[in-house]
Amino acid sequence: MKHSINALNILFMFFFSVQLYSQTYFNVLYTNSSKKTIDISELIKITFNGADIIFQLASSDVTTDGMSTISNVTFGASNGGSLLPVELVSFIATVDQKTITLSWYTATEVNNYGFEIERSTPLNPLSRGEAEGRGVWEKIGFVQGHGNSNSPKTYSFKDTPQEGIKFQYRLKQIDSDGKFEYSDVVEVTIEAPANFVLKHNFPNPFNPQTKIVYNLPIDGFVTLKVFDVLGREVASLVNENKKAGSYEATLDGSRLASGVYICKMSSANYSSAMKMLIMK
Numbered sequence: 001m002k003h004s005i006n007a008l009n010i011l012f013m014f015f016f017s018v019q020l021y022s023q024t025y026f027n028v029l030y031t032n033s034s035k036k037t038i039d040i041s042e043l044i045k046i047t048f049n050g051a052d053i054i055f056q057l058a059s060s061d062v063t064t065d066g067m068s069t070i071s072n073v074t075f076g077a078s079n080g081g082s083l084l085p086v087e088l089v090s091f092i093a094t095v096d097q098k099t100i101t102l103s104w105y106t107a108t109e110v111n112n113y114g115f116e117i118e119r120s121t122p123l124n125p126l127s128r129g130e131a132e133g134r135g136v137w138e139k140i141g142f143v144q145g146h147g148n149s150n151s152p153k154t155y156s157f158k159d160t161p162q163e164g165i166k167f168q169y170r171l172k173q174i175d176s177d178g179k180f181e182y183s184d185v186v187e188v189t190i191e192a193p194a195n196f197v198l199k200h201n202f203p204n205p206f207n208p209q210t211k212i213v214y215n216l217p218i219d220g221f222v223t224l225k226v227f228d229v230l231g232r233e234v235a236s237l238v239n240e241n242k243k244a245g246s247y248e249a250t251l252d253g254s255r256l257a258s259g260v261y262i263c264k265m266s267s268a269n270y271s272s273a274m275k276m277l278i279m280k
Contacts, residue, residue, distance in 0.1 A: 030069050086112045086145070086173050089152075093169060093188045098160055098246065100188050102169055105154040112145030116172040117157050121164045137170070147176070165190045165245040192244040193217050196270040201251070201263065205277040208254040212237070214265055219243045222267035226251060226276075229260055242267075253278045 028036040038055060047054040053070070055063045091104040102117065118137045146153050161167055167190075171183035193215035201210040216222060224238035234256060237249040251263070258280045264273040 028065070028070060030065075032069070086110070086175075088171070088173065088183055091171060091183050091186060093186045095188055095190055098190060100159045100161070100167065100169075100190070102157045102159065102186075103155070104171065104183070105152055106146075106149075107152055109146050109149040109153060111176040112147055112149075113174045113176045114145040115143045115155065116174065117141040117143065117159075118170050118172060119159065119161070120168040120170075121161070121166070139172075145173075161190075162248045163245055164243055165192050166243075190245070193246055196265075196267060196272070198263070198265040198272040198274060200274055201276050205279040206253065207278060207280050209250055209252050210276065212249045212251060212263060213246065214249070215246050216242055216244050216267060218268065220268050222265065224249055224263065224265050227262045227264065229262070234261065251276075 028038075030036075038057070042058045043055065044058055045056040047056065048067075049064075051067050052064050053067055055065075057063075086109050087107040089105055089107050091102070094101045094103070104115075106112070116139050119140045120137045140159060141157055143155050143157055159167075159169075166187070168185050168187050170185045172180050173183065174180045195215065195217055197215040199213040199215075201212045203210060212224065214222075214224065220241065222238055222240070222242050223236070225233055226235040226237065228234055235251060237251060238247075253261075256278055258278050261276045261278065262273055263276055265271070
């Protein structure tokens with residue numbers, strides 16, 4: 001056999017393990033680089049049957065592996081047989097109006113540096129020329145991990161996205177060596193606005209910037225433009241297809257003179273306008 005693993009070595013390690021603590025783990029590394037870990041307190045017996053090794057657990061489960069597939073076995077105080085340094089038990093998302101709360105917890109952690117939180121918003125194929133549902137992942141936050149832990153740990157992160165109603169989230173778990181692994185993806189849908197709305201800008205008066213919020217109950221082409229009192233266009237903030245949702249645009253009036261300006265929104269059969277005041 002290529003590797004130095006044999007029945008005598010494993011039996012010696014197993015018998016020696018009776019002096020180890022109950023939280024010690026029996027870790028198996030296979031030749032295909034996959035791993036298995038067994039809590040010593042759950043391991044009743046190891047049996048050798050020809051070229052096979054049989055693990056019998058306290059739960060009455062029995063697993064059989066070929067000796068030729070095993071590369072190495074170790075005992076350790078941590079869950080060294082886990083494929084990831086962190087055992088992520090659950091990852092969920094809840095919605096309260098426009099605030100999305102991500103919650104997850106771990107059963108154990110080994111060298112866990114932390115979690116990057118990533119969000120993806122499905123692109124609008126009408127405006128981007130992309131397939132429906134295909135979005136771009138972006139980092140929106142980071143939560144520090146607990147390093148090494150044998151007890152459950154809980155985490156949470158709040159997000160208030162400004163555009164769209166459907167979002168996807170995933171965790172990028174990073175260990176202290178820089179290795180990382182992604183979690184499963186969770187998808188969240190925020191209830192779409194009931195009506196078209198162009199809200200008053202804030203702050204108002206402003207200098208030099210102000211924010212403008214508008215709601216779209218349906219997908220469609222929308223424009224958001226700013227005019228002076230003579231009707232001349234001085235800024236085009238939005239001029240594209242948008243999916244239903246609540247949006248926020250920023251007007252930078254650094255190059256505009258003090259005075260009154262008109263912000264006009266148009267979409268489908270809806271049109272609305274409001275006055276804004278720049279004071280410098």
